[in-house]
Amino acid sequence: MAETGLGKKDIVVDAGTGAGALACALANVCKHVYSYEIKEEHLKVAKENIKRLRLNNITLKKKDVNKGITEKEVNLIVLDLPEPWKTVKSAQKALKIGGFLIAYTPTIIQASQFVEEIRKNKSFLFDKTIELIQRKWIVDGRRLRPSSAEIGHTAFLTFVRRIK
Ligand SMILES: C[S@@+](CC[C@H](N)C(=O)[O-])C[C@H]1O[C@@H](n2cnc3c(N)ncnc32)[C@H](O)[C@@H]1O
Numbered sequence: 001m002a003e004t005g006l007g008k009k010d011i012v013v014d015a016g017t018g019a020g021a022l023a024c025a026l027a028n029v030c031k032h033v034y035s036y037e038i039k040e041e042h043l044k045v046a047k048e049n050i051k052r053l054r055l056n057n058i059t060l061k062k063k064d065v066n067k068g069i070t071e072k073e074v075n076l077i078v079l080d081l082p083e084p085w086k087t088v089k090s091a092q093k094a095l096k097i098g099g100f101l102i103a104y105t106p107t108i109i110q111a112s113q114f115v116e117e118i119r120k121n122k123s124f125l126f127d128k129t130i131e132l133i134q135r136k137w138i139v140d141g142r143r144l145r146p147s148s149a150e151i152g153h154t155a156f157l158t159f160v161r162r163i164k
Pocket residue numbers: 015016017018019020021022023036037038039042063064065066080081082
């Protein structure tokens with residue numbers, strides 16, 4: 001959200017929905033989220049979570065995102081699925097020029113394969129791949145030091161923009 005400057009006029013496509021956690025976080029900030037998911041049981045869980053959070057700006061879609069994105073002039077597409085390189089062509093048709101395509105991948109092999117596909121497509125410009133890790137500190141009297149138990153890995157975030 002910070003990197004893309006996502007705001008309340010923006011339309012977002014999210015795939016796959018999973019439990020809907022990312023879709024809900026995005027919906028708190030943007031105008032509308034269209035979230036694609038292939039598994040009915042995951043959509044059920046996401047629907048419950050959206051209801052609990054009383055969000056009315058998320059549309060859940062039971063559809064393979066690689067087979068086409070219906071929405072056009074989308075500001076941001078976020079992919080959290082195993083093979084994001086397969087979504088590049090659908091994303092190209094749906095994103096507005098200047099829009100962001102972001103892939104969240106647990107391994108750097110997935111990030112690399114995604115970037116290779118992006119580099120074959122002249123409509124996209126690869127920006128960066130980053131890894132975010134927060135280090136929690138103990139702040140308790142004279143015990144002022146990093147916590148012993150640390151998160152060793154989160155995931156890689158790859159940022160791409162549609163340029164034409
Ligand atoms: C890691 S989960 C996503 C978690 C989600 N971001 C969240 O916050 O809960 C990946 C999801 O992608 C779905 N998926 C995989 N391939 C897909 C595709 N081609 N189109 C739509 N959904 C897909 C899977 O069924 C799974 O629910």
